[in-house]
Amino acid sequence: MRYARLFSKLYAEPLMISLPAWQSFDRALTQLMKSGSGLSAATPDRAAAEPQGDNSKAYRERRVYETRGDTALIYCSGVIDKHVSLFELDCYGGVDLDDVETALKKAAMDPNIRKIMMVGDSPGGSVVGVHECAMLFREIGRKKDTAFFSDSISASAMEYIGSQANERFCTYTSYWGSIGVYCALLDETQWLEDQGYKINFIKAGKFKGMGASFKELTDDERAIIQERTNKLYDMFVETVQSARPKVSIDTCQGQCFIGDDIVKVGLADVMVRSLDDALAAF
DSSP: OTTHHHHHHHHHSOEEEOHHHHHHHHHHHHHHHHHTTTSSOOOHHHHHHSOOHHHHHHHHHHHHEEEETTEEEEEEESOEESSOOHHHHHHHOOEEHHHHHHHHHHHHHOTTOOEEEEEEEBOEEESTTHHHHHHHHHHHHTTSEEEEEESSEEETHHHHHHTTSSEEEEETTOEEEOOOOBOOOOOOHHHHHHHTOOOOOOOSSTTTTTTOTTSOOOHHHHHHHHHHHHHHHHHHHHHHHHHOTTOOGGGOSSOEEETHHHHHTTSOSEEESSHHHHHHHO
């Protein structure tokens, strides 16, 4: 299935992504599944067109890394995920945290780079790898000046990572926040029943198959998923507040803020008009 990874991310794992973004993927994937166009393998032409070897590494670096004088710009555009192939990125857009971390390390080790600015344009994404990337950004910020800028959307997982910058710049109409975690498990039991299907599920282990779309959650399973979601949320809030002590728990309830409200709640330090203005102020 071409979109198997996206299906798993949307319906079976905890997420740090804004709800409108999740809904757009849900609608698109549902239409693909109904039409059958998402059930075929990658075409040989497309797979062959993907850069290979060193060319692939250079291409991935160009997607996220740029230098302007003594400042490195690291771009996080689209849905955040980890260990993503170029074909998968092309299918649904986004940024691979492996590429972001590689860029951060390159900038940190380059003696000609004094400052690092992360440029965000992301609704968030997967939970996997986000905390580790945030900690890397924090660690580098102890050695070099770091900043975060977004003139569009910086939500959920993007806020998790970007919060660790030493300075934060928003714009008058940028949209920041969505600090929270959720898990949207697909329940197909009614549809299967309506279609006359019955799944004979044979398992060993009380919680094996937990979250499968063809069966309802038990109370014990729901409690486990809720506990895991709470743990991720607590880690998210603690990480943000450790770097942004003015951010209150009331700001971390999944809502977003616009313009000067971003500064008022402590998520950003300065409001500017553009990336150039942010670089000038950095």
